[in-house]
Amino acid sequence: MPAFSLDPSQTAWCAELRDLAAERLRPVADKGEPGHVNRPLVAELGRLGLLERLFTSGAFDLCLMRESLAYACTEAETALALQGLGAHPVHAHGTRAQRERWLPRVAEGIAVAAFALSEPGAGSDAAALELRAEGDAAGEGEGESEGEGESPAAEPDGPARWRLTGEKCWISNAPEADFYTVFARTTPDAGARGVTAFLVPADRPGLTGTGLDMLSPHPIGSLAFDAVPVTADDVLGEPDRGFRVAMGTLNLFRPSVGAFAVGMAQAALDATLAHTAERDAFGGKLRDLQTVAHQVAEMALRTEAARLMVYAAATAYDEKAPDVPGRAAMAKLLATETAQYVVDSAVQLHGARALRHGHLLEHLYREVRAPRIYEGASEVQRGIIAKELYATMEAGQ
Structure with a gap:
């Protein structure tokens, strides 16, 4: 597939997604409470079959979905992306039992997933994780919790092998998710080599959280782990190999973060084209001013360049190219910085009206800042x- 063009079926699908986002998803998104999981919106994504495509499509299709949804409904885009981010490690590294228990519920929009990597002292430096997975001597403490409610499955099915103790912070969908992909240190002082990925249901005793x-x-919220029991059946992948699970997930989702950014940039660009074509100023239209016309041209140029970089990175991922980490980082960096610009x-060209609460650009201005930080800040991508x-240079010598 050429990385620089879409075939007619892809173009039609993107148009259909934009229409669905505007007509079916936007009304549900508007009823949500900011800062909380919008479960009806997640369920609608499931009914439309979009969540299932997280597990049946490649990186290129994921980027098309995220870009198209972001254009008309950033909340729907984010809800879809967070389901994918939290559940992809289960899809790619989970056991048959883990996949059968959780993935159908994620695809239907019934279960909400979350990816728990960042910590108060380990954001950009993901290998510096301090959440401890300490060995549980002969399942000591098993069955001691008497949690309230109807949660007989709160305790793990088998004896606890580890107890998770520590904190996670800046976790999307926390503390309202139904399960978390959690990365914890199983081997002290081993850097990235001593991290294990766990699938942790939200009802495990000792797991609490607070919204931010x-x-x-x-x-977005923080999570506190107070000797949370996990077993060998909760491991995703292999013990002490969890960093690979995390980086593999981020290599897939970083280009699609760029796609999210491109969708927002395109929405801002189109709003600016319409505004400058209609707005009277200095005896003509805003578009007649050369400074304005050149600014709009620069916005379009950068948006298209970012889109092509995203498509190229997604194609490289789907083709299992060897340079995926670098391409993914380039795509996320260029697209998120471009969207901010x-x-x-667009806000500047619209003037004060764009600063009013409820204006599209006021919404995008708040939305566009975070992608330059999460899933690796721009400085991390440059590194x-x-x-x-x-x-690559050293390998060729």
Whole structure:
């Protein structure tokens, strides 16, 4: 598939997704409470079959979905992306029992997933995780919890092999998710080599959380682990190999974060084209001013360049190219920085009206800032790009 063009069926699908986002998903999104999981919206994504495509499509289709949904309904895009981010490690590394228990419920929009990697002291430096998975001597403490409610499955099915103790922070969908992909340190002082990925249901004893009031309206919170029991059946992949699970997931989703950004940039660009074509100013229209016309041209140029970079990175992922980490980092970096520039320029050209609460650009201005930080800040992406460049140079010597 050429990375620089869409075939007619893909173009039609993107148009259909934009229509669905505007007509079916936007009304449900508007009824949600900022900062909380919008379960009716997640369920609607499931009814439309979009969540199931998270597990049947490649990176390119994921990018098309995220870009198209973001254009008309950023809340729907984010709800879809967070389901994929939290559940992809189960899809890619889970046991048959784990997949059969959780993936159908995720696809139907019944179960909400979350990806729990970041910590108060380990955000950009993901290998510096401090959440401890300590060995549980002969299942000591098993069955001691007397949690309230109808949750007989709160305790793990088998004897606890580890107890998770520590904190996670800036976790999307926390503390309202139904299960978490949690990364914890199983081997002290081993850096990235001593991290294990666990599938942790939200009803495990000792797991609590608190929502965080953030600039963007996404559901984000912190998690506290107080000797949370996990077993060998909860491991995703292999013990001490969890960092690979995390990085593999991020290599898939980083280009699609770029697609999210491109969708927002395109929405801001189109709003600006309409506004500058209609707005009277200085005896003509805003578009007649050369400074305005050149600004709009620059916005379009950067948006299209970012889109092509995203498509190229997604195609490389689907084709299992060796340079996926570098391409994914480039795509996320360029697209998120571009979207910030385009949305900011759109606000400037719209003037004070764009700052009113409820205006499309006021919404996008709040939404566009976070992607430059999450799933690896822009500075982290530059570090990855440089590392891959030097590794390629040295391999060729």
